[in-house]
Amino acid sequence: MIPIRPLSRESAMRYGAYYASRLLPHPSLRKGVIAAIRTCVTLMHGAAAAVEGGEAQSALKELRQSGVTPISSPLDPAQIDEVLQFLKTAPVAQGGSSNVPVTANSQGVSSAVYDMPTILACPHLLAVMNDPAVLQIAAGFLGCKPTISGAGLRWSFARDGRPDSEVQKFHRDMEDWKILRLFVYLTDVTADSGPHQFVAKSHKTAGRFRIKPYTDEHIAQRFGRDNVLTIDGPRGTAFLGDMWGVHRGLPPTQRPRLLFSCTYTMTSTPIYRYEPVHVADSHLYDRYTNRLLIRQG
Template sequence: MPETTTFAERLKTRVPSWSHFLARARADERNIAYDLLPALGLKGRRRVGNIVSAFHPKTPGLKLSPVARSLCRDLRRDGFSAVQPPIASDILNDVVSYFKTTPCHDPYRPHLGTFAWDAVPSDEVNIGYFTPEEVLRAPHMLDLMNRPDVLAAAELYLGAKPVLDNIGCMWSWPGRDVSKGVQRFHRDYDCVRNVKLFYYLTEVDNEAGPHVYAKGSQRSRILETGKAQTDDTISEAFGPENVVRITGPAGSWFMEDVYGFHKGLLPVAKPRLLLAIQYNLYPSPHSPKAPIMDNPSGYDPYTNKVFLR
């Protein structure tokens, strides 16, 4: 069984030197909590999460639908929820059309510039990303981010009102030989307590790179190294029967505690378009320093404060 790690070992995940840490803190104060977070470990995350949530606002008389309760129950037990029914087809079509006509990019290969989803300039590109600004301006996006059942489940799970953060949309393409980045098992160290909402914007079966999660790993202290892990290591640590592939039709969605080990498989035969929306207790450095647009229709100003002014 893999061993747990020490505080000093975890600290090195993002703090190779204190000069590096101080430089990043001066550049963006959000980096302070972000860079120190891996050092906390599971128990530290829980303690600090309890303190932070205690001092953050709650929704008075929070109403929990059966769907919200079910989502939260699944998160606590397994680390991910059951796949939920697809969004309306007209909304799905609008969103997919937008991302098919908006160029994406590979941030690890900036020399390639932007490119269309069906004209990838190099087989070295596994994933094509959209910027937070591009995601936010997609049709229906604010409604997709602010689903009442999701916000209620997130608040129940986090212990305080969620803060929308780190929104992203990405294409993954078949025909690649090597998994890269989020296609390898990893934990997310963005906040002491957070969950993500995933939308499958295209059909995702075993040929289209399904999301994979190690069930129950959100409660485990092992492999807190901050590094990507191999399939064999995850199977040994949590049991192959607990490594779950999540498939679903276009428009379906699910929630996940991304502290648990997860990844997106390499697509085999079909490209995948995935929308990911994160709910934190506080903002991370993954989002803009200042809001991008005005609050158009009365969305909760606290929950949307990172993106809406």
């Protein structure tokens, strides 16, 4: 989780860039701006490495066609166990009570979110964010060297099946011009534990000016129910999504879900307040790609 930058005189230009993106909700209108940003990044920081390997090329093809693609898991079961062990003593930033650690057995909690220093201190997650295969796909998707502009780690607990946040309703992510997000399930996810849903091919369609969730009826009429893809799977299941596409995380009804996500964009996201932190072995990670989250040296 990265905090939102307060709106002020100093941040007005950043918010102007954010609202400029909102004012161009049609993909054909956004392409010109995206191409300009991509060109500037390439001129200033060098071209991205060429996409090599069958899996990366297949993933990019699927992203362009449907907007979402499965990938090989960047975490094995033993590494996931280490993540869960770490979180047993890690305080949460939002949710829970009085920074008490949250586990799958916690009671009276609807959701729990971890802050960025906790995410970066958690075993393996920074390495996942910098997984070479994922970065290669991100570079191919963005058309330039990727920037890691966000990461999230969130528990969602079973309630009555009604959404308790906007991310549990159909929506598009509009905080940047072009967004690729990695999702990794850290618990087994089935129909009763809040699977992610993505509306296939919706990334090719126009959005709207207002940030307003889409109703199930609207999705069915505009895209057809058959195009709503539900992604479940055992812990370690990983996939990438074009966040201009319509998506949501269903609220769990029986069992909790722990989800890790990482966001790749062409530049920093205007509305976020970045506070890079020092991490061990920071020299192992690309300085440019990680500049917003980790402090080098």
